[in-house]
Amino acid sequence: MLQKLGQEPQSSEQLTAGTKADLVSVSRAPKYIAANGIIKEVGRGSYVGTQFLCQPEQVPLDANHSPVQYGLRTDKPFFSILRDNARLGKGFNSFMAGYAKARPQWTEVYPYKERLDEDTDASAPWLVDVGGGLGHELLGLALENVPGRLVLQDLSAVIEEAKSSGNLPKIIEAIPHDFFTPQPAECKGAKTYFMRLILRDWPDAECATILSHLRDAMAKDYSRLLINETILRDVGAPWQLTSLDWTMMGMLVNRERAESQWRQILNDAGLKIIKIYYKGIKRVIEATLA
Numbered sequence: 001m002l003q004k005l006g007q008e009p010q011s012s013e014q015l016t017a018g019t020k021a022d023l024v025s026v027s028r029a030p031k032y033i034a035a036n037g038i039i040k041e042v043g044r045g046s047y048v049g050t051q052f053l054c055q056p057e058q059v060p061l062d063a064n065h066s067p068v069q070y071g072l073r074t075d076k077p078f079f080s081i082l083r084d085n086a087r088l089g090k091g092f093n094s095f096m097a098g099y100a101k102a103r104p105q106w107t108e109v110y111p112y113k114e115r116l117d118e119d120t121d122a123s124a125p126w127l128v129d130v131g132g133g134l135g136h137e138l139l140g141l142a143l144e145n146v147p148g149r150l151v152l153q154d155l156s157a158v159i160e161e162a163k164s165s166g167n168l169p170k171i172i173e174a175i176p177h178d179f180f181t182p183q184p185a186e187c188k189g190a191k192t193y194f195m196r197l198i199l200r201d202w203p204d205a206e207c208a209t210i211l212s213h214l215r216d217a218m219a220k221d222y223s224r225l226l227i228n229e230t231i232l233r234d235v236g237a238p239w240q241l242t243s244l245d246w247t248m249m250g251m252l253v254n255r256e257r258a259e260s261q262w263r264q265i266l267n268d269a270g271l272k273i274i275k276i277y278y279k280g281i282k283r284v285i286e287a288t289l290a
Contacts, residue, residue: 009042009046011045015047038052060250061253063077063253066251079201093133101136106284109277116192126148126149127150128190129195130177132152133154134162134165137196151175153175175187181213182213183216189217189223192223193225194226201254208265215289218288224286225285228283230244232258238281266285271287274287
């Protein structure tokens with residue numbers, strides 16, 4: 001029906017012409033669509049198309065030309081927008097912190113005491129939270145008697161916000177770091193590198209860069225990489241996760257990955273999956289050097 005709309009007004013009768021649809025029922029659809037700005041109502045039961053209809057079937061392929069850029073009238077990538085706009089950046093960080101509190105913690109999915117407490121090297125961090133935002137994933141661990149240092153990493157502006165919040169206990173060491181660059185010397189050889197909802201934001205090529213820097217920092221037969229991410233089933237994926245997949249496509253021109261895809265990008269980076277831990281829709285991937 002919408003494909004019939006152009007610059008010339010079309011009535012509900014014209015839009016339903018040649019179909020077996022009930023006029024009364026169908027006439028309700030364009031009125032609702034017009035109320036949302038997708039088409040324009042120019043008279044009683046009369047409609048014209050808008051620019052929104054110019055690319056109705058286009059799948060976003062370029063992260064610099066997504067619905068986010070269209071809505072904000074910019075050609076900047078999503079995370080550059082957050083970096084350059086303090087209000088949006090702080091709002092995003094606060095949302096992610098709140099989102100984390102409302103969901104099961106990764107420590108409820110992964111038996112960290114059993115898996116990570118043995119053979120700890122006191123000279124290196126016990127856990128490095130890579131791209132950890134305001135430190136929400138570390139706050140619970142800070143209350144535990146963990147056997148080593150906790151390190152929070154994120155971009156400088158985020159780390160400054162985390163420090164100024166007053167919420168970080170002394171046991172958490174906050175270090176500015178861009179995960180597209182090599183790990184700083186003081187964070188190499190850590191027992192655990194942890195990432196939550198990081199790799200979903202990036203295409204495979206960028207993920208390869210992020211993972212390669214972590215691989216180079218990991219100690220053989222000692223370090224572990226924990227990835228707290230969504231994993232789609234090949235068959236029968238729940239609606240909550242498939243809706244997230246569409247959200248990722250719309251916001252970042254990215255996707256949620258299936259288990260086979262996670263195995264592929266980790267394998268390509270010289271890492272291997274030891275086990276995937278499940279609880280409800282939460283997942284934690286445990287990987288080591290291949």
